[in-house]
Amino acid sequence: MLIRTVEQFLRKHDMAATKFGRLAAHDPRFVLDLRMGRIPRPGTEKRVRQWMEDYAPDRIPPAFDAKTAGAMGYEIKGGYEVKGYAAPALKQGAIAHAY
Numbered sequence: 001m002l003i004r005t006v007e008q009f010l011r012k013h014d015m016a017a018t019k020f021g022r023l024a025a026h027d028p029r030f031v032l033d034l035r036m037g038r039i040p041r042p043g044t045e046k047r048v049r050q051w052m053e054d055y056a057p058d059r060i061p062p063a064f065d066a067k068t069a070g071a072m073g074y075e076i077k078g079g080y081e082v083k084g085y086a087a088p089a090l091k092q093g094a095i096a097h098a099y
Helices: 002-013 017-025 030-035 042-054 066-071
Strands: 074-082 085-092
Touching: 002 017, 002 030, 002 042, 017 030, 017 042
Parallel strands: none
Antiparallel strands: 074 085
């Protein structure tokens, strides 16, 4: 079940459920809805699992766009590539700079 994997991820990374939902599914209520019995579509589940696999505390996987990053206080620094997809590297706690 996806909710078990998500809960383990949240504990491991000390991440709030709403932050996870915003980053992984673009829905801050995603985890809360899973806890209430929501069953995501297969494509959504696959994308969320892939997002968790690609996650690292010092960068955000490519599903997270630069505009949203700026709104959340991330700074764009250089770039990185995840499984063939080039995306900006992001650092939390700084002001975002536009491309």
